Amino acid sequence: MxxxxxxxxxxxxxxxxxxxxxxxxxxxxxxxxxxxxxxxxxxxxxxxxxxxxxxxxxRQGSPRTVREHGALAIVDAQREIGPVSADHAVRIAANRARELGAGIVGVINTQRYGVLSPWAEHLARAGFLGIVMNTSRADSTVEGARTPFLGVNPISYAVPTTSEPLVVDMSTTKSPMGVLWEARRGAAQLPAESFVDLDGDFTVDPHLAESAMVFGGHKGFAVSLLIQIMTGSLFGFPMGPGVESTWTTGYAFIAIDPSFGGELNDFPNNNSRLVEVMEGVGTRDSQPFRIPGSRSRAHVRKVTALxxxxxxxxxxxxxxxxxxxxxxxx
Structure with missing residues (x-):
């Protein structure tokens, strides 16, 4: 409607x-x-x-830092609402980046949020390279396997340009688990080759699906595995089957200050020039080359106008x- x-x-x-x-x-x-x-x-x-x-x-209280060392900090969110926990974490990451060149914040014991991109974009608008990741229960697997052993492990990163930040927001599974949940509620079919059943065979039946499929074959698996480690063992958080609930799910928020690497003034300018190169990429069908984040921004403009x-x-x-x-x- x-x-x-x-x-x-x-x-x-x-x-x-x-x-x-x-x-x-x-x-x-x-x-x-x-x-x-x-x-x-x-x-x-x-x-x-x-x-x-x-x-x-x-929710049991406001997020609090329980351990910190150098650029790293660990936050017990005390079951805070997800967007509030994330907002708290990106502010800590930004403050540590300003002081130390990088801020790496792990969050646990929090409720979930929705899209990742606003938090990465928040860091980019402050001048940083922003990276946001989280894991989940072991809801995904790789092609040829039938046992789920990874979280769905989405990632978003953003960099400043001279206009809007360049933002990437993606799952490392072919479809997010939210698609499965909504398909079960609405009796809809799942996207093809995105979920597998107990035998590891692809299924479009939401009531037979047991695992989400990681994208990109073995290379996609390697990316998801890195995210699993950076939202898990890096902070001493559970991983894979050890993630038993919302409260044992790990999150990571990273801010990197380019000035500490010697890039004092031109980080946004250099990123803008790269975007310009991508905008000029030729395509086989003569359609504009798709820049990460462009489709989401266009959709926001459209529905906001309507x-x-x-x-x-x-x-x-x-x-x-x-x-x-x-x-x-x-």
Whole structure:
């Protein structure tokens, strides 16, 4: 159904108030999930807000640093709401980068957030190379295997340019787990060759799917494995089957100050020149070469101009229930 953005936002605000989200955090939480929706990443937008909101009332306090050494810091988020934990972490990473040249922050015991890109972009707008990653329960596997042993392990990175930051936001699985959850709720088929069943065979049936498939064959596996380590053992966090719940899921936020590497003034300019080169790349079909992040930004501009969101009826009903204080109905 086609719904006014302002109406969707008002329902999300009401849901936050119903679940006792601190007043100073409501806008941050709502705007975060609404951004995912306006970017066209529906599995990480309103639908994910409806899912995650059932945990909002479980927060135990504000995030706190429990260990630090040099550029590294570890934060116990005390089950804080995901976007609030992430905002806290990027600020620590930025402060350490200003002082030490790099800030590397691990976060655990937090609720989940939606898209990763806003946090990487926050760091880029402050002049840093920003990198954000997280793991999950062992929900993914590699082609030829039938046992899930990796998290879905998404990554986002962003760099400043002379205009908008260059932003990459991607899963290391062919489809995010949110696609599976929504397909189960809506009785929809899964994308082809993105999920496997108990025997390791590809399936489009959401009720037979057991694992998400890592992208890119053995090379994609190697990338996912690196992210697993950088959101796990680097900070002493659990990995693979050791990630038993939301609260044992690891997150990493990295800020790198280019001035410490000798790049004092031209980091954004150099990045802009690289973007210009990419914009001039020829394609076989004469269509513009796709720059990372361009599709999401175009989608935001489009739906913002229209002032409306196209939301499945089932998701809208769940949002209405959350705004009425029902965090159980699905």
């Amino acid at each position: 086609n719904v006014d953005i302002d109406h969707v936002r008002a329902l999300m605000v009401e849901a936050c108030q119903q679940s006792a989200v601190p007043a100073e955090s409501v806008d941050l939480v709502v705007d975060h999930y609404l951004l995912g929706e306006t970017q066209g990443k529906h599995s990480h937008g309103v639908a994910k807000f409806c899912f995650e909101s059932q945990f909002f009332s479980e 002032g409306k969101l196209d939301i499945p009826d089932s998701v809208y009903r769940r949002l209405m229930a959350r705004a009425a204080g029902d965090f159980v109905s699905d």
